[in-house]
Amino acid sequence: MKVTYLLVHVLSVSSLKGGVGKTTVSLGLASAAFAKGVRTLVVDLDPQSDVSTGMDIALAGRLNVADVLASPKEKTVRQAIAPSGWTKSHAGTIDVLIGSPSAINFDGPHPSIRDIWKLEEALAHVEDDYDLVLIDCAPSLNALTRTAWAASDRVVVVTEPGLFSVAAADRALRAIEEIRRGLSPRLQPLGIVVNRVRSQSMEHQFRIKELRDMFGPLVLSPQLPERTSLQQAQGAAKPLHIWPGDSAQEMAANFDQLLDRVLRTGRVGEYADTASATR
Ligand SMILES: Nc1ncnc2c1ncn2[C@@H]1O[C@H](COP(=O)(O)OP(=O)(O)O)[C@@H](O)[C@H]1O
Numbered sequence: 001m002k003v004t005y006l007l008v009h010v011l012s013v014s015s016l017k018g019g020v021g022k023t024t025v026s027l028g029l030a031s032a033a034f035a036k037g038v039r040t041l042v043v044d045l046d047p048q049s050d051v052s053t054g055m056d057i058a059l060a061g062r063l064n065v066a067d068v069l070a071s072p073k074e075k076t077v078r079q080a081i082a083p084s085g086w087t088k089s090h091a092g093t094i095d096v097l098i099g100s101p102s103a104i105n106f107d108g109p110h111p112s113i114r115d116i117w118k119l120e121e122a123l124a125h126v127e128d129d130y131d132l133v134l135i136d137c138a139p140s141l142n143a144l145t146r147t148a149w150a151a152s153d154r155v156v157v158v159t160e161p162g163l164f165s166v167a168a169a170d171r172a173l174r175a176i177e178e179i180r181r182g183l184s185p186r187l188q189p190l191g192i193v194v195n196r197v198r199s200q201s202m203e204h205q206f207r208i209k210e211l212r213d214m215f216g217p218l219v220l221s222p223q224l225p226e227r228t229s230l231q232q233a234q235g236a237a238k239p240l241h242i243w244p245g246d247s248a249q250e251m252a253a254n255f256d257q258l259l260d261r262v263l264r265t266g267r268v269g270e271y272a273d274t275a276s277a278t279r
């Protein structure tokens with residue numbers, strides 16, 4: 001069945017620090033998109049390359065994102081893209097632009113305008129092959145994040161419900177606004193994903209209220225609870241949506257809702273709804 005949908009073409013998953021759940025959100029959204037039959041490319045822009053690992057990529061004979069940033073030609077881009085091993089579980093288009101520790105060489109604090117547009121230039125060669133592009137960003141505001149944002153329609157900011165989360169989210173939103181005004185009018189924040197929430201924790205509930213008071217509807221629902229099933233699926237390099245157990249299914253449903261929000265705010269597109277076709 002063909003379904004007409006609103007699609008955000010390119011979404012950056014960002015935060016100013018590491019370890020808050022960018023890769024977890026990228027993998028969760030990718031898994032939701034794969035389950036729904038949305039043709040998806042995940043760009044691994046973090047030098048730690050965790051999203052490439054979590055999506056079970058065979059690296060042999062491939063180029064990677066550092067080669068692409070050095071030379072964003074179509075041939076290079078296509079050689080740096082590999083299908084995810086997730087397609088062993090069911091058919092679909094879920095590819096990865098492979099990450100590399102060498103990407104760190106492209107993360108200087110003062111990128112030129114040409115450097116900033118490199119990823120946009122690279123993605124322009126392949127974007128018609130996909131309905132959705134997710135970029136797992138590096139944890140800084142340096143060149144890699146700027147090139148990601150310049151290539152994006154929307155950014156989600158990931159944060160944990162902690163002492164500094166309001167300040168960190170505020171800094172990220174201001175930086176997005178700066179890029180929108182100076183460089184890329186199409187860029188907008190999709191919102192803030194609050195991750196690793198413990199519902200019993202008074203401290204967490206207080207921090208979430210603080211975020212809501214400050215950012216209102218930019219604080220996205222649902223917030224993501226802390227669940228070991230996420231780590232298990234990631235460790236096995238499997239999509240969350242096929243991981244057994246209630247906890248994995250609860251998280252999969254959370255990512256389905258977040259993906260719907262992503263798709264609702266984008267451009268018009270069409271994809272084959274393989275999920276409902278196989279139901
Ligand atoms: N909601 C969650 N529940 C349980 N573990 C989580 C959750 N979010 C992230 N983690 C774990 O925390 C670690 C850091 O998360 P990760 O997504 O890699 O952060 P980042 O990409 O921002 O550095 C990983 O081991 C991940 O599995």
Ligand SMILES: [Mg+2]
Pocket residue numbers: 019022023024046048050051
């Ligand atoms: Mg990461």
